[in-house]
Amino acid sequence: MTGARIGRFAHLAFCVLVFIFLVAPIIVIVPLSFNAEPYFTFTEGMLRLDAEAWSLRWYREVLENEAWTRSLANSLVIGISATLLATALGTLAALGLSNPAMPARRFITGLLISPMVTPVIISAAGMFFFYTNVGLAQTHLGLILAHATLGMPFVVITVVATLAGFDRNLTRAAASLGAGPVRIFRTVQLPLIAPGVISGALFAFATSFDEVVVVLFMGGLEQRTIPRQMWAGIREQISPAILAVATFLVVFALALLLTVEWLRRRAST
Amino acid sequence: MLPLLVFLGVTFLAPLGTMLMRSVHEPVVADALPATLAALREWEGEGSPPEAVYEAAARELGAAREARTLGQVAGRVNRLRSGLRGTFTRTAGDLEEVTEGPWREAMAGMDSAWADPGTWHAIRAAGERFTARHYLNAVDLRRLPDGSVARQPEERRIYLPLLWRTLLVSLAITVFCLLLGYPIAHLIAHAPPRRGNLLLALVLVPFWTSLLVRTTSWIVLLQTQGVINDVLVAIGLVGDDGRLSMVYNMTGTLVAMTHVLLPFMVLPLYSVMRSIPPLHMRAAASMGATPAQAFRRVYWPQTLPGVGAGSLLVFILAIGYYITPALVGGSSGQLISNMVAYHMQTSLNWGLAAALGALLLAGVFVLYLLYDRLVGVERMSLG
Numbered sequence: 001m002t003g004a005r006i007g008r009f010a011h012l013a014f015c016v017l018v019f020i021f022l023v024a025p026i027i028v029i030v031p032l033s034f035n036a037e038p039y040f041t042f043t044e045g046m047l048r049l050d051a052e053a054w055s056l057r058w059y060r061e062v063l064e065n066e067a068w069t070r071s072l073a074n075s076l077v078i079g080i081s082a083t084l085l086a087t088a089l090g091t092l093a094a095l096g097l098s099n100p101a102m103p104a105r106r107f108i109t110g111l112l113i114s115p116m117v118t119p120v121i122i123s124a125a126g127m128f129f130f131y132t133n134v135g136l137a138q139t140h141l142g143l144i145l146a147h148a149t150l151g152m153p154f155v156v157i158t159v160v161a162t163l164a165g166f167d168r169n170l171t172r173a174a175a176s177l178g179a180g181p182v183r184i185f186r187t188v189q190l191p192l193i194a195p196g197v198i199s200g201a202l203f204a205f206a207t208s209f210d211e212v213v214v215v216l217f218m219g220g221l222e223q224r225t226i227p228r229q230m231w232a233g234i235r236e237q238i239s240p241a242i243l244a245v246a247t248f249l250v251v252f253a254l255a256l257l258l259t260v261e262w263l264r265r266r267a268s269t
Numbered sequence: 270m271l272p273l274l275v276f277l278g279v280t281f282l283a284p285l286g287t288m289l290m291r292s293v294h295e296p297v298v299a300d301a302l303p304a305t306l307a308a309l310r311e312w313e314g315e316g317s318p319p320e321a322v323y324e325a326a327a328r329e330l331g332a333a334r335e336a337r338t339l340g341q342v343a344g345r346v347n348r349l350r351s352g353l354r355g356t357f358t359r360t361a362g363d364l365e366e367v368t369e370g371p372w373r374e375a376m377a378g379m380d381s382a383w384a385d386p387g388t389w390h391a392i393r394a395a396g397e398r399f400t401a402r403h404y405l406n407a408v409d410l411r412r413l414p415d416g417s418v419a420r421q422p423e424e425r426r427i428y429l430p431l432l433w434r435t436l437l438v439s440l441a442i443t444v445f446c447l448l449l450g451y452p453i454a455h456l457i458a459h460a461p462p463r464r465g466n467l468l469l470a471l472v473l474v475p476f477w478t479s480l481l482v483r484t485t486s487w488i489v490l491l492q493t494q495g496v497i498n499d500v501l502v503a504i505g506l507v508g509d510d511g512r513l514s515m516v517y518n519m520t521g522t523l524v525a526m527t528h529v530l531l532p533f534m535v536l537p538l539y540s541v542m543r544s545i546p547p548l549h550m551r552a553a554a555s556m557g558a559t560p561a562q563a564f565r566r567v568y569w570p571q572t573l574p575g576v577g578a579g580s581l582l583v584f585i586l587a588i589g590y591y592i593t594p595a596l597v598g599g600s601s602g603q604l605i606s607n608m609v610a611y612h613m614q615t616s617l618n619w620g621l622a623a624a625l626g627a628l629l630l631a632g633v634f635v636l637y638l639l640y641d642r643l644v645g646v647e648r649m650s651l652g
Binding site: 004007012014015018025028032042090093108109111112113115118120123125129145148149152206209210213217234235242249256257 | 483
């Protein structure tokens with residue numbers, strides 16, 4: 001039995017290390033963003049918990065820097081528009097896919113999900129060529145369409161998953177009571193699949209909010225988003241201001257994660 | 270249904286189609302020098318071409334200069350025979366002064382390259398609208414002047430080794446993810462529900478966190494003046510002058526990409542393991558199997574669908590990865606995607622970028638079909 005116990009202990013210890021590997025890199029930047037010095041490591045003062053060594057200067061720098069505030073505005077405009085578009089189209093498609101009478105379902109599902117697995121560099125290169133031809137490169141609209149395309153598979157996946165547990169008798173009952181398709185969707189289907197739709201929308205938003213390659217290829221100075229600005233910061237000179245932005249993004253990610261988990265629980269009970 | 274298909278057609282399939290077209294279609298020279306190319310067709314290929322060719326070329330070079338397409342034309346021809354870029358731009362400028370022939374003497378006087386048949390061979394080759402040249406280039410082959418295909422000289426073979434490296438790195442990352450992901454998926458799947466959910470959240474936090482944030486943190490942790498090196502120096506494991514270089518090289522790419530892709534391995538493993546009743550292991554133990562035997566003969570075979578799904582997904586995502594290698598890979602940790610980006614943005618050899626992209630796309634497509642066959646795309650899990 002001792003052999004088994006040692007095995008179990010080794011397994012547990014290994015798991016602890018893997019969890020540290022997963023989470024530590026994300027946690028470590030949070031305290032570093034309060035560094036009073038322009039360094040990327042803990043200064044002696046910080047380790048002694050010297051109040052002098054900690055400061056909010058990088059947060060001030062981000063908030064006062066117009067490049068950052070403008071990129072936040074761009075990220076929000078592009079992200080929200082792309083999310084609305086992806087959610088509307090993705091939900092409709094998922095409703096269509098969940099219809100047993102749908103022909104070529106497997107092929108269409110594969111097609112709809114393909115933007116998610118296509119290497120983003122390829123999508124970005126293709127979009128650069130095509131959107132330049134049609135005059136959409138270096139416009140907000142072009143980026144919104146591109147990001148909606150990349151975010152839409154997430155909506156399709158989450159909504160299809162929610163619809164899998166959907167009792168079709170409910171729509172039949174509604175139809176027999178005289179409701180039209182639009183009314184059925186609005187009053188019967190939508191409330192039931194709402195958690196899936198919202199999760200999908202959050203995934204789509206997170207995708208756009210973190211997307212840098214398409215912006216790099218297609219966006220001009222006017223379309224700089226937060227990830228694009230971070231990219232420039234990492235490539236050129238890393239300033240701890242990036243860590244302040246990164247901390248904000250970690251908090252934002254936690255908020256998204258908690259929301260999605262809460263929705264999932266609600267949907268499953 | 271239909272609206273999305275139309276939307277996807279315009280915003281996704283059309284761009285991919287444009288890219289594939291780009292990889293074989295090169296109309297720049299054919300559009301700019303149509304009369305020259307037509308006149309060249311009369312030429313046998315020996316000695317210098319007839320006067321008609323020179324006359325057409327002089328006129329069309331001037332027109333291209335006016336239309337500001339001369340740079341593209343010159344660049345395109347220059348790829349087939351280097352040095353011709355300068356010849357084109359200089360001669361087009363000098364020709365402004367010349368109003369009548371004989372053109373052959375005039376042009377050969379400006380630049381001796383015009384008397385060289387090789388120049389005209391290059392122009393004729395560049396004038397083909399459709400070309401397989403980019404694909405040949407992308408697999409380190411080239412077309413010799415006599416039309417046969419040969420391998421590039423040793424020192425110019427870059428793409429096949431890079432493709433090979435991309436495959437190996439992706440494979441290594443898949444193996445790392447499996448080694449790290451399998452034990453924790455097992456722990457999460459068989460923990461009591463509350464603790465299981467908490468641990469699952471620890472996997473999902475990185476999944477939701479911005480990729481740029483995670484990449485930045487790895488730079489912060491791994492760089493020579495970074496946190497890990499500081500700790501190693503502080504506890505005396507390495508000297509201050511012996512700091513390890515763990516980022517801006519292959520190590521950086523491997524570590525950061527394993528971190529980024531690990532959740533994609535854990536999630537499918539977890540959902541498969543959760544469906545395995547603990548009773549099976551207990552039954553095996555009660556019949557005298559050691560834990561190792563029970564694992565190998567009872568548990569592991571049942572998790573294979575998850576292993577397959579996770580590995581395939583991680584591999585697919587890894588071979589096309591761009592951002593992380595670009596930021597932490599330095600020069601030795603670059604993958605094929607970085608080369609596509611290089612030709613898109615720096616060398617501006619878009620045809621070659623498109624051909625490399627098309628090869629990568631074909632690889633991903635095959636793996637995606639395999640994934641659909643083995644797992645089913647509609648079962649792709651999102652945590």
